[in-house]
Structures are given as structure tokens and as C-alpha cells.
Amino acid sequence: MTKSILLVEDDENDVFFFTRALTKLGIESPLHVASDGQQALDYLEGHEGYSNRNEFPFPSLVLLDLKLPHVKGLDVLKRVRELTERSVVVVILSSSKDPTDIAEAYRLGANAYLSKPGNFEGLVELVRAINDFWLKHNLTKAEKS
Template sequence: MIDSKPEELNTQERSAAQTTCCALLVEDSHHDEWLFRRAMEAVGRHVRLSSARDGDEAIAYLAGVGVYGNRAVHPLPSIVLLDIKLPRQSGFDVLHWVRASGGDLRQLPVVMMSTSARDRDVRQAYELGANAYVVKPDTYHELETCVDQIFGFWCDVNRSTGPRCS
């Protein structure tokens, strides 16, 4: 049901949703990660953001092996933001692994984030099971909007059976 006073959004619910959302950003560029974190802060998103620099590290994190075995320190994310062009294994390889792994990971939302707008890449991402495909914005202001919309949907609006962290 829609609240009769839309200007008085339930900030407690929004805050709770924001603080219980964990995300894994798989991005090999330190600069792009820094911009992403800065945009999150600028739009007031309080998401617990972990990062991985390559496909192997992303898989190790998601599998909870090695240094990522302690889920209190390295929680299973509520959403994965996955670049395509990564060292070792590509984002497509990671996405294939996630969807083939079984269990909770198969339903984990994965948003591909790439500079590529090629139809071939978009098609391949969806064929492998991506939940969304976002072309990385050209400007910082557009990145802020993009970050706010991604987390607004996947952490505030969307309801899943997947993991939520605090």
C-alpha cells in the first residue's frame, strides 16, 4: 500500500535496508573503485562494499575459501557488481561460475558493469545469467545517479531470498 504522505518516506526502513546490504565490487581499476566508493558516499548509500581485483579473487571470495573463509569478515554479498575485462578470469567466466555453482550463489543478483556497449557483450552477459547490464557512465555525476539507482533497486526495493548482512 502506498503511504498517504509520500514526502514522509519511512527513513527507518530505508536506513535498515541500506545497512543490511552487502555488495562485492569486482573491478581491477583502483581508480574506478575509488570513484565508485566516492559516489556511494556522495549519494548517502551505506552499503558494506567489499572488492576483488580479478576473476580468481572474486571466485575465492564468493566461495568463501582461503582468506575469505570467515563470513563475519567477508560476508556473502547481496549483490555482485562485475566488470567484464578482468585479469586471470573474465567477468563472463566469473558469472558462469556463479550460475553453475549451485546453492545460494545461483540466485545471487549479478550486475555487469562495463565500458562496452556492444550488443555481443550484453547478449552474452544475459545468456550467462546476468540480472542487469550497465554501461559505465561517462561522467562522475552520471556515476552518482547510476550507483544510487543500482542500490536503490537491488538493496531497497528488490526482495530476494539471498543473503543480507548487517
Template sequence: MSEAKILLVEDNPQDELLTIRALRKARLANRIDVVRDGQQALDYLFNQGEFANSTLQELPVVVLLDIGLPRLSGLEVLEQLRANERTQLLPVVVLTSSDEASDRLRAYRCGVNSFVRKPVNSAEFTETIARLGLYWIATNEPPDVH
């Protein structure tokens, strides 16, 4: 069985730290790869750009995707993932601090698997992320295409 890994797309270092810490607190030992903007996320998932030389990676079991990203926004990343056969069915969870109803709608239109608002309170944040992690790693069955 290959190891189930998580891709975290997050530009805010503090949120990145909190997210990883929450996943580790839930005793998740799974590999967590982090990229810091939308373009890097696409490069990682399509083995292009700075990831071009790495051997074709197995896709993560879930992408935790922030919306407000430099270079290419989370929603644009999502659109491109859905447009590509390899990543069409890849589970993507959008994590956002914004409460824009339009973002949510657009994300669902693009076929997001889950849309989660980042709680401000740190205990809540931990629980939310832990739940997410436990759910996507231990509970959810991914599509078998990749």
C-alpha cells in the same frame, strides 16, 4: 537482520573509487567489499583460496561485476556463479565500459540480472551507481535462498 553488503569486482582503482564514492553520496552505509580480479571474486564468494580461512560469509545482496578483469573475466566469473548452487540465484549486475553487443548477449545468456554501461560523464556515473545501489539495496527483494 544481517547487514546487506555489496561485492564490487573492479580492477580499475579509479572506477572503484568513483563507485564507492557514488554509493556513499547516496548515503548508503552498507559494507562494500572490493576484490580486484575474477579469481579473487570466486575465492571470496566460495570461501576458497585467500578467503578459505574466513568463516563462511553471508553472500552479498548484489555483486557489481566489471567485465574486463585480469586472470578470469567477468563473464567467466558469472558462468561459474550460475553453475554453483550456492550462487546460482545471487543478483549480479555487470558494469562495463565496453559496448560490445556480444558481451551483453552472453551476459544475459549466463543469467545476469542487470547489464549496465558505465557512463563516461562523472555526474551520470554517480547517478547511475547511486540508482543501482538504491535499487539493489532498498528496492529489490533478494531471493531468500542464501
């Protein structure tokens, strides 16, 4: 099964660079984008137009921005952790280095907290690391290998 990524990001430039970094690294995991917190929840819960899991597979990895319109990133995280039937890796990808944000994210069950790099080279490095660790090597309890 190919592992897919759900990127929850409202900044279209950041989405663009992320996509580009994937392309540049030759990572072929399907990428789906939710541009706000509500959309992310709809996607994860299979609501409104996301019910077809062939087209919108449940992701192996959620990359979650914190500053999002409508439903904030931390609220998305909280809700995701309440959905007990599927476990999913949630990695925070935020420009905030605020200690309270970081502490709150881990308290709510984030698997990792990554700071958005300031430039494209940095982003490429980070995406490579994310891919290697979370998609290649990391095992989650939903899958038995």
C-alpha cells in the same frame, strides 16, 4: 541483515569513484572489492582467506566488470551461476556496449547490464539507481520478507 556489495573491478580509479559515489549518497552498505576474476570467485566460494563470513559476508549484490585480468567477467558470471546453493544478484557494470557481450551476459544469467557512465555525475546517478532498485526494493529468492 545489512546487504553488502561485492564490486569486481580491476581499475583502482573506478573503485575510487565508486566508493566516493557511495559516500556522497550516504549509502552505508558494506563494500568489498575483488580486483580480478579469480579473487571474486575465491570470495564468493569462501576460499583462501575469505572463509570468515562475518568479515567477508556473502554479498547481496555483485557488480561485475567484464574486462578483468586472469578470469574474465563472463567466466566469473558462469561460475557464480553454477554455485547453486546461494543465489546472488549479478549486475554487469562494463564500459563495453558490444551487443555480443550484452547477449552473452544475459545468456549466462546476468540480472542486469549497465554501461559505465563517462563522468562522475553520471556514476553518482547510476549508483543511486542501483542502490534503490537492487538493494532497497528488489527481493531475491534467498530471502523471505
